[in-house]
Amino acid sequence: MxxxxxxxxxxxxxxxxxxxxxxxxxxxxxAPPTLLPPPGQVFLRMSQQLASLTFQQDVAATLFRLFAGFAIAVVLGVSLGIAAAVSPPINAAVKPIVRVLAPLPKVALYPAFLLLLGFGHESKIMLVAADALFPILLSTYYGATNVEQKLIWSALAAGTPPRDVLWKGVLPAAMPSILTGCRIGLVISCIVVFLAEMITSTDGLGHVLVTAARTFQAVDMFVPLITISLLGLILNGLLQGLRAYLLRGFPSV
Amino acid sequence: MGVTPIRPGQLAGVSLGRRAATPIIEIEHVSQVFKTSSRRDHTALSDISLTVGEGAFVSILGPSGCGKSTLLYIVGGFVSPTSGTAKMKGKPITGPGPDRGPVFQEFALFPWKSVLGNVMYGPLQQGMKPAKAEALARTLLAMVGLTGFEKFYPKELSGGMKQRVALARTLAYGPEVLLMDEPFGALDAHTRTRLQNDLLEIWERDRKTVLFVTHSVEEAVFLSDKVVMMSRSPGRIREVIDIDLPRPRRREELLLDPNYQRYIVEIERMFDASGDNELPS
Amino acid sequence: MNGLLKPLAPVLACCGLLLAWQLASLGLKNDSFPTALESLRAIPPILTDKESLINILASLRRMAIGFGLALAFSIPLGLLMGRSRATAAFFNPLLMLIYPVPKAALMPIIMLWLGVGDISKTLVIFLGVSLPVIYHSFEGAKAVEEKMLWSGAAMGLSPGERLLRIVLPAALPEILTGCRTGLVLALITMVTSEMIARQSGAGNILFNALDMGQYDTVFAMIIIVGAMGICLDAAFEIVRRWLVRWSEPQFDMPLSFS
CATH class of the missing domain: 1.20.5 (Single alpha-helices involved in coiled-coils or other helix-helix interfaces)
Structure with a gap:
């Protein structure tokens, strides 16, 4: 204790x-306060900003893109991961593509998304999804391939129809790994949405930082950066809590 | 030769009757208490006193959780006792040293070194010339029957082979005492038997002092001069038994030997009487 | 057949992706979406243009320095954290706080302090790489079997020697996994910070071309940056496999993220 x-x-x-x-x-x-504002000033400014409507709208825009992209990544990642784990032909197709695309810096695709999807929400959502997809896909695949064969046999022996084994056997058994992938993916989503907004945007937390940087407002540069980091911490904590709740039956890792 | 429990009574008397051997390991009133998250601390060892004579093969036998491995780790200097002292040749043990060589159930080979590199590691560390260390390592590997596997990495070996390498690696730096922590516990029955035979054969050549932890009654009787029986919760010595069987021992002779069978039946009966084996761990 | 197909599979995947791109762009008939062939044709002019080549090479040099410094700093720290409870307890909460900070987003602030020079750019890459390498070194060192260290101690290795000669090699597979993630992250951080700072480098070329409507150059740069990531990762994987050929094979799919 x-x-x-x-x-x-x-x-x-x-x-x-x-x-x-x-x-x-x-x-x-x-350090001159214009370059490095004292912590008190930064946190004061942050509390003011959090109460202001425009800042709240920026946060809302960021959150919308974040969750939309993350949701796409979860749906795609989990289904592709499971499919690649249970079906050899899908595995043969997905594995080399993933091997090529996973180490590719997704942010380089951002200009392409901008050209194809425009400068609005869609391109940023797409980038978030592209970046969060691979950790989720890979952990799902890893979790699903590591499901014990005997567990599946037990499920089949107990009379589970083969179709249902996927939902009642493989998916729950791969859950710890999937949720770990989701946690990594969620923090990445936070980071990426912010960066995308910094590179080109008209709203969102990243845009707030860029605007402040153009006018050399050091205080206003710290506020969005701390906000997005806190957001990442909170979301990470929430998902960890969810994971602990969902996995009460599993041995703790 | 053998073990003298510092406990008045019949066992001390047994010891006196035998050829006197210089004590090499002396364990005096050693206790080990582990702090746990629950309110009650766990007493792994309670007031253990034991003397091991030079050249003796001594087994520590007991159910899992009786602290027998902890006792071995204390002698190895890997764990310090909560109270009491362990001495090696009269000097208190303060840490690990090349005079006491461990062989673990988990093998603990260096996976990044080849078989030869593993066995040469200790001698090189002691400052031996590489050429000499290699010659020594090759001799030891031949002794444990692994000639031809020098360049292999541990991951390419079976469990039995790994344990042979581990034994050769420990013998290579010439410890005076071998500390064997359930060395054959992770092996299948067939491999275990073969390794027991080979260990005895190697041991009977130079009769190094061996402290051997096991939970197998047959293994303890087959190998040892003395069997130290431990009970658990808290870990205590409950009996020390001399194994008076002729050496060199051959398995096929021993299995037919009524004395060997009697020792096993006797020891198993003692454990059964205490009901110690049935406790959940 | 199977043995031949396996090393070729990533190459086939590349070709397949390019083919899909070609078909999609032919189907969409969008001016701002050049075909794969057009984009590939735009690569040689970029790579023969002296200025952009110098630009890209300067970026790569900074990346290598930032990556190297991060390894020199992170691996010892991670190993120490893995073997000493107190060190881990000291650093873990701080690292937890830093974890969700977008490192490339620090670029404007760091530029404000240290100027637009190499130091700022290298520092950002250093920050981007450090965390995963620390984390993996920490996990690797923590998982080193106690009995292996005991065996070393019995042979007479001092605590310092044990850290260097047992913990480091035993944790090497895990450390190198961290380095692999770190390498891809170094590239990502580099490109992203260049996109944000818009001073020089591959990220800057990309967005300049976008601003000027040179769409084939944009897509050609995407191919170049993508190929850099894939090649760096593949090259590192070859080195890694050779270095840890003694270890049990592990899950070899790359886990990269930005």
Whole structure:
């Protein structure tokens, strides 16, 4: 018990140190506040922004793209992953394509998406989906191929019709792996949607950062960056909670 | 020769009657308590005292969870006891050293080294010249029957072969005591028997001191001069039994030997009487 | 037949993707969507143009430096975290906080502080690569079998020697998996930060061409950047396999993300 509270203290130490260093740099005049605003000012500005309607609209735009892209990635990733794991012909087709596309920097496709889908939501959603797809697909595939053959035999022996084995055997058994992939995919979605908005957009959190950068408003550059990072943390935490709840029967990893 | 439990009574008397051997390992009032998340701490070992004479083959026999491996780790210096001391040749053990060579159930071979590289690792670490270390390693590999496998990586070997490499690797740096932690526990019955025979054959050549942890009664009786029976919760020594069987031992002779059979039946009866084997782990 | 098909499968996949592209663009008849052939034809002019070539090579040099520095920093830190509970407890929460920060998005802020020079660009790549390498080194070091370390200790290895000569090689497969992810991330961070900063490099060429309506150049650059990613990954995989040929084969599909 004391051990874990020690760990918390130990873990909090570097975070406190970073904040102190940040404050110290400004207080002792090593960094001008125009370049590095003090933490207090940043968090004050953040609370103001969170209450403002325009900022909320930017957050909403970002969230919409984030979830739309992520949802596409989950549906495609899980179904393709399972299909590739259970069907040899699909595997033969999907595996080499994935091998080629997975290490490809998806952000390079963004200009193509812009040309094909326009500068609105669609191109950004597409980029998010493309980036989040592969971790989800690969973990699903990995989880589904590692399902024990004997588990499937047991399900068949218990009278489960072969069609249902996929839903009642393979999918639940691959669930831990799938959810891990989703967690990675979700954080990636957060990062990518922000970057896409920074590269070209007229709204969203990324756009807020770019606008602030053009006018050298250091405070306003920190606010969207911290917001998206917090968003990533919160979503990651939520999915982790969901995972823990869904997987209560599995041995903890 | 053998084990002298520091416990008054019949067992000390048995020891006195035999040829006196220099003690090499002395365990004095060793206890080991593990802190657990639950309120009650787990006492793995409770006040263990044991002396092992030089050149003895001693088995520590007990049900899983009786702390027999922990006792071995304490002698190895990998784990420090909560209280009490373990001594090697009169000096308190403070950490691992090349005078005590472990052989683990998990083999613990270095997977990035070839078979030869694994066996040469210890001698090189001791400052032996590479050419000499290689010659030594080849001799040892021949002894454990692995000539021709020098360039293989551990992943290419079967479990039995891995354990042979592990034994050769430990013998290579010349420990005075072999600490064997259920070394054949992960092997199939057939391989286990063969390795037991080979171990005995190797041991009977130079009679190094061996401390051998096992949960198999037959294995303990077949190999040892002394069997230390442990009980669990908390881990205690409940009996030390001299195995008075002729050496060199041959399996096919022993299996027909009524004395061998009697030892096994006797020990199993003692364990059954305590009901110790049935506890969930 | 099967043995011949296996190494060829990724090549076939490439051809298939290009073919699908060709057909799609012929079918769509969209001015801003050139065919695969047109795009491929636009590659040689880019690669023979001195300025863009220098630009791309300078980007790759920064990427290599950032990647190398990140490895030199992250692998020791990860190994130390894996073997020392206190170190792990100290760094883990901080790293957890940094994890969801979009690293390439730091580009404008870092440029504000350090200017538009090589330092900023290299620093961003360093930040992008570090985390997965730390994470995988940490996991690798944590999973090293205790008994293996004990065996080393019995042979007389000191704690420092054990970290270098047992933990490092034992964790190498996992470390290299992290490096592989890190390598792709280095490229991604590089391209993304160039797209954001719009100063130089492949990302900048891409968007300049987009702004000027040179659509075949846009798609040619996409092929170039994509090929860089695929080739870097494939080359690293060959090196990785050779380095850890002693280890049990593991799941070999790349897990890359940005």
């Amino acid at each position: 004391t051990r874990s509270s020690n760990d918390i203290l130990l873990g909090a130490a570097p975070i406190v140190l970073v904040l102190l260093l940040w404050q110290g740099l400004v207080s002792f005049g090593y």
